[in-house]
Amino acid sequence: xxxxxxxxxxxxxxxxxxxxxxxxxxxxxxxxxxxxxxxxxxxxxxxxxxxxxxxxxxxxxxxxxxxxxxxxxxxxxxxxxxxxxxxxxxxxxxxxxxxxxxxxxxxxxxxxxxxxxxxxxxxxxxxxxxxxxxxxxxxxxxxxxxxxxxxxxxxxxxxxxxxxxxxxxxxxxxxxxxxxxxxxxxxxxxxxxxxxxxxxxxxxxxxxxxxxxxxxxxxxxxxxxxxxxxxxxxxxxxxxxxxxxxxxxxxxxxxxxxxxxxxxxxxxxxxxxxxxxxxxxxxxxxxx
Amino acid sequence: xxxxxxxxxxxxxxxxxxxxxxxxxxxxxxxxxxxxxxxxxxxxxxxxxxxxxxxxxxxxxxxxxxxxxxxxxxxxxxxxxxxxxxxxxxxxxxxxxxxxxxxxxxxxxxxxxxxxxxxxxxxxxxxxxxxxxxxxxxxxxxxx
Numbered sequence: 001x002x003x004x005x006x007x008x009x010x011x012x013x014x015x016x017x018x019x020x021x022x023x024x025x026x027x028x029x030x031x032x033x034x035x036x037x038x039x040x041x042x043x044x045x046x047x048x049x050x051x052x053x054x055x056x057x058x059x060x061x062x063x064x065x066x067x068x069x070x071x072x073x074x075x076x077x078x079x080x081x082x083x084x085x086x087x088x089x090x091x092x093x094x095x096x097x098x099x100x101x102x103x104x105x106x107x108x109x110x111x112x113x114x115x116x117x118x119x120x121x122x123x124x125x126x127x128x129x130x131x132x133x134x135x136x137x138x139x140x141x142x143x144x145x146x147x148x149x150x151x152x153x154x155x156x157x158x159x160x161x162x163x164x165x166x167x168x169x170x171x172x173x174x175x176x177x178x179x180x181x182x183x184x185x186x187x188x189x190x191x192x193x194x195x196x197x198x199x200x201x202x203x204x205x206x207x208x209x210x211x212x213x214x215x216x217x218x219x220x221x222x223x224x225x226x227x228x229x230x231x232x233x234x235x236x237x238x239x240x241x242x243x244x245x246x247x248x249x250x251x252x253x254x255x256x257x258x259x260x261x262x263x264x265x266x267x268x269x270x271x272x273x274x275x276x277x278x279x280x281x282x283x284x285x286x287x288x
Numbered sequence: 289x290x291x292x293x294x295x296x297x298x299x300x301x302x303x304x305x306x307x308x309x310x311x312x313x314x315x316x317x318x319x320x321x322x323x324x325x326x327x328x329x330x331x332x333x334x335x336x337x338x339x340x341x342x343x344x345x346x347x348x349x350x351x352x353x354x355x356x357x358x359x360x361x362x363x364x365x366x367x368x369x370x371x372x373x374x375x376x377x378x379x380x381x382x383x384x385x386x387x388x389x390x391x392x393x394x395x396x397x398x399x400x401x402x403x404x405x406x407x408x409x410x411x412x413x414x415x416x417x418x419x420x421x422x423x424x425x426x427x428x429x430x431x432x
Contacts, residue, residue: 041301
């Protein structure tokens with residue numbers, strides 16, 4: 001049995017760990033609410049852009065914008081990998097990266113070239129480790145999703161689709177299902193699916209465009225894509241905080257458990273020492 | 289008085305939704321006034337003021353937007369703004385100073401436009417729009 005002093009130091013170290021994890025849990029809890037609000041706030045814009053774009057796509061020819069083309073075969077794809085910047089949030093990043101690696105393997109088997117855009121530190125590190133072609137990246141995104149930080153890295157990948165260098169674009173992120181559950185998702189962004197362009201056609205007539213139909217459509221699709229990614233990032237941030245809160249809560253609980261076990265052991269060893277000493281005194285007295 | 293439905297959303301949040309008598313928006317080819325039952329229209333917007341005239345009210349709501357799109361369809365106006373600046377805490381002196389700095393920067397760079405210049409040019413446009421907003425609000429408060 002370990003000596004009393006050693007156990008005491010151990011208890012102290014576990015206690016300070018517990019303090020840290022508890023603080024992180026509380027921070028994550030308060031941030032989680034804000035990130036969830038932001039996730040909801042971003043929805044109206046995405047819905048509206050989709051609506052307008054769907055109207056437009058219906059009113060114009062499919063060939064009006066390169067973004068609306070449907071490639072015959074898939075030779076090169078782009079993947080946007082969204083992860084958190086920081087760790088200590090349970091299996092969130094690991095699960096997303098695992099899904100990403102799985103898809104990479106599938107594409108390799110099919111001889112499809114892949115280029116990657118990463119948002120978030122963890123994803124960048126993983127992508128470099130997997131030795132994939134990272135064309136652009138953004139790190140230190142913070143807790144508030146910011147459109148300005150996204151536009152740069154995304155421009156390249158969308159331009160490549162526009163110029164027919166890519167045949168499809170996908171996104172990997174952690175979808176916020178509820179506080180207890182976050183799901184890694186692999187979703188198609190481009191080419192636009194029918195789901196994106198479906199619309200209840202109340203007004204089938206064409207619009208007046210200013211400046212021109214093509215320019216409006218192209219820019220609108222870009223905005224739509226950006227808003228989709230923005231939404232994914234907002235989702236991912238909410239997932240990150242929720243996942244961190246859960247992970248830190250179980251860490252705090254585990255630390256409490258460990259402290260309990262250690263103090264039990266400490267008390268036992270102290271009692272044993274006292275008993276032993278008493279026995280020695282009694283034995284000494286009996287010998288006299 | 290007929291009215292129409294107006295929605296103003298930015299990429300980060302939902303800003304305004306309600307009935308209006310008319311709206312004025314900064315179209316890329318010139319300023320646009322839109323009244324109820326306007327023909328279907330999609331228009332690119334440049335940085336500037338977006339004004340909403342509420343029914344039965346003297347004053348107009350003023351928003352500074354940094355560009356985006358405007359859609360009119362079936363008596364409903366939807367504005368998809370990139371960024372919407374708040375107008376209630378604008379400081380004219382500070383804006384004038386920012387404008388001077390931005391203009392200086394552009395003057396120094398000369399004829400060649402690089403990526404940075406484009407950015408500061410956009411920033412300058414936004415500052416000018418904010419100054420317009422200050423001006424407009426001053427006029428409005430004098431009138432009422």
